[in-house]
Amino acid sequence: MTPSAQHLSSLETLSDGFLMDVRTMDIGSATASAVIARFDESRFADGLFTTLDVDRPDRLDRAIEKRKAEYLAGRAVAMAALASTGHAPTQIATGSNREPIWPAGMAGSITHSKGRCAAIVTDQPGTLVGVDIEDIAEGSSLDAIFKVALQPEETRLIRESDAQALMATIVFSAKETLYKALFPAVQQFFGFNHAELHRVPGETVLRLRLTKPLKNTVTAGTVFDIGYRQLDRSVITWLVTPVPAG
Missing domain, CATH: 3.90.470.20 (4'-phosphopantetheinyl transferase domain)
Structure with a gap:
């Protein structure tokens, strides 16, 4: 061993x-x-x-x-x-x-x-790292994700899914992961509207795109591919990537 x-x-x-x-x-x-x-x-x-x-x-x-x-x-x-x-x-x-x-x-x-x-x-050195675990949302928790964490286009993409609660939770968790990964580099608090779902998620990866620059460190439009996996009634998302050029 x-x-x-x-x-x-x-x-x-x-x-x-x-x-x-x-x-x-x-x-x-x-x-x-x-x-x-x-x-x-x-x-x-x-x-x-x-x-x-x-x-x-x-x-x-x-x-x-x-x-x-x-x-x-x-x-x-x-x-x-x-x-x-x-x-x-x-x-x-x-x-x-x-x-x-x-x-x-x-x-x-x-x-x-x-x-x-x-x-x-x-x-x-120079690596962004983030990880987040969330229970699959339901009821008022799911409503809160749609209301607070998702933009209209993201909501449209998720509403077309056969597993809306799962997809909404994964996107919410991915945004939490992105925040955890970026904060040490940018030293700036930012909200859910600073990143948006870039396209329909794949089987194990989803793409988020920054909608606003972060302290001139990371530019708007930068994309991040975030891994995810379902764990029974929970999901885990993660990001490990080099700090992008400003």
Whole structure:
């Protein structure tokens, strides 16, 4: 068993049922490593921070158990992703905008949602990395996506799909992934209307196009191909790409 495989296996054993099905995921990248897992909030205990060797920030003192569990799960898989690239599973601090601060020379992204978590890391300089997990929306959540996250043309494309809820969730998640990937490079908050679905999604990839420039770093019209996969009643989307020329 390789050191990275040993690290993944030990996470499940040490976590006493908190982390489950910890595994690497093929995202079609030769330069980045992805680790995905499930976690059981009911099995969370503060002592797991020490057991799993994850630094517990002071700001979590006032957090609810759900938030603590999400933070621990996300950081644990992120450190496992670092290990799977051949690097030591270094601690990952948090920035002023709650973004993960990666070790020098590394870039990555972390996500968690309702019992699932994932992280992608790379040691390639000048790389944008984003990942997001979402439950497939329904009811008021689905209505909110159509109202807040989608533009008229995107809505038209999705309404023509035989799986509207799935497609709407994937596009919403893809926009979240794009934001996570671009923010470290542009240091600018931007909304869902800054990117639009470029065409009907393929089976595993969809294309988003920027509708506005971002701080003269990324120009309007730049396109990003974002991978996606369905996980039971959830979807995961990801982006690993060089920073585009301004």
